[in-house]
Amino acid sequence: MGLDVAIMIEGQDGLNWPRWQRLGRAAEDLGFAGLYCSDHFTNPAGPLLDSLELWSALGWLASATERIEFGPLVSPVSFRNPVVTAWTARDIDDLSGGRLQLGLGAGWQEREHDAFGFDLLDLDARFARFEEGLEVISLLLHADDPVSFDGAHYQLREAQLVPRPARPGGPPIVIGGNGPRRTLPLVARYADEWNAVSAPPDRFAALNAQLDELLRAGGRQPGDVRRSMMTTVVLARDAAEADRRFGDKDRAALRDKGALIGTPDEIVAGLGRLSEAGANRVMLRWLELDDLEGLEALAAGVLPQVN
Numbered sequence: 001m002g003l004d005v006a007i008m009i010e011g012q013d014g015l016n017w018p019r020w021q022r023l024g025r026a027a028e029d030l031g032f033a034g035l036y037c038s039d040h041f042t043n044p045a046g047p048l049l050d051s052l053e054l055w056s057a058l059g060w061l062a063s064a065t066e067r068i069e070f071g072p073l074v075s076p077v078s079f080r081n082p083v084v085t086a087w088t089a090r091d092i093d094d095l096s097g098g099r100l101q102l103g104l105g106a107g108w109q110e111r112e113h114d115a116f117g118f119d120l121l122d123l124d125a126r127f128a129r130f131e132e133g134l135e136v137i138s139l140l141l142h143a144d145d146p147v148s149f150d151g152a153h154y155q156l157r158e159a160q161l162v163p164r165p166a167r168p169g170g171p172p173i174v175i176g177g178n179g180p181r182r183t184l185p186l187v188a189r190y191a192d193e194w195n196a197v198s199a200p201p202d203r204f205a206a207l208n209a210q211l212d213e214l215l216r217a218g219g220r221q222p223g224d225v226r227r228s229m230m231t232t233v234v235l236a237r238d239a240a241e242a243d244r245r246f247g248d249k250d251r252a253a254l255r256d257k258g259a260l261i262g263t264p265d266e267i268v269a270g271l272g273r274l275s276e277a278g279a280n281r282v283m284l285r286w287l288e289l290d291d292l293e294g295l296e297a298l299a300a301g302v303l304p305q306v307n
Contacts, residue, residue, distance in 0.1 A: 003271055003306045004281035006034035008073055008230050009289065012043050012051040017060075019289045020052055024061050026292055027068055030299035031307075034069035035061065036103070036230070036283050039076060041112040055088050062096035071101035073195060073230055073283060074176040077133035078107025078126065079118040082154060085133075086140040086170070090161055093171040100171040103195065104137065106130035127182045129153045134173070134190040141170030176230070178203075180210055188214035193226040195283070198258035204229060205277035228281035229274060232259040235298050239263060260284065264301025271306055 007027050009015060015037070027035040039054040054072050061070050075085060085104075093100035106126045107113065113120040121129060132151040139147040139156065146158040165171075172192035177183035178199055184207065187194045194211060196204055212222040241263075254261055260270040260282075274282055288294055 003275045004033035005306055006283045007032050008036040008283040008285045011037045012040040014049040015052050016050040020057050024064055026295055028065045031303050036071055036073045039072045044109050044111050058092050062092050069099045069101055072103040074103035074105035076105045076107030077130050078120055082133035082136040086137045089171050090165045094166045098167040101174050102171040103174040105176050138190055184211050184214055188218050191225055196229040198231045200256055200258050201273040201277040208278040226280050227278050229279050230283040233284040234261045235294055236263055237297055267302055268305045
């Protein structure tokens with residue numbers, strides 16, 4: 001199959017330093033391709049849970065691991081100034097020896113923006129700001145000479161990050177989302193990787209084909225952009241456990257929403273369908289932050305069949 005399988009963590013779901021350190025070491029030792037984390041202050045609703053500051057957490061991961069790729073899925077420009085994001089990303093990528101994947105997004109969650117005083121903006125203005133942020137980050141990471149930019153939200157005047165990134169162009173830019181009207185055109189213009197979110201294989205394939213067309217129209221080739229997807233995984237070690245865990249739930253309906261559910265063989269089959277639809281990497285959204293035994297079972301049952 002040749003599919004990269006990584007782990008994705010919801011950082012606002014109770015993540016603290018002991019949990020993050022255990023998960024980082026486990027991802028490295030168990031053979032996963034990478035470890036990714038959301039960038040949120042809170043969940044959209046419910047009680048407030050522990051949440052590590054994302055870029056601090058990635059700084060630890062850069063020096064505590066040697067092999068895995070890692071990054072935010074995704075870091076929003078709505079509460080992250082793109083100049084500081086580019087600066088921080090350069091240094092963490094250099095510290096890790098070139099393993100950071102720079103996931104960027106427009107922002108979407110109202111609760112955290114209201115609570116901490118950030119202006120989310122309406123959808124059109126939000127994506128206009130996001131495009132400016134992508135332009136600023138791209139200029140600062142890619143240009144070896146001082147750059148200027150005059151936007152509605154951000155301005156640069158002969159600005160330059162020094163030293164230049166050790167990796168030419170800095171870390172790859174990853175843009176997450178499934179939107180065909182706003183997100184995919186930005187992917188075609190700015191991204192090195194497109195990260196879809198919880199799409200079933202047929203939907204992923206359709207969006208993938210649309211992205212190919214947008215890339216060609218913009219003078220790029222389809223192979224210029226890696227394709228990945230982040231989706232929830234729920235592991236049952238065997239069929240009997242699957243019956244106990246899911247009971248009367250409609251597994252087919254959950255799978256129709258893109259989730260990978262069931263035994264290792266069922267998850268491998270689902271990964272195979274995503275690979276056939278064009279995915280190069282899948283980030284499995286692991287919700288049980290303390291279930292390292294389950295993570296070990298996932299690695300043992302899935303990774304040998306897909307690598």
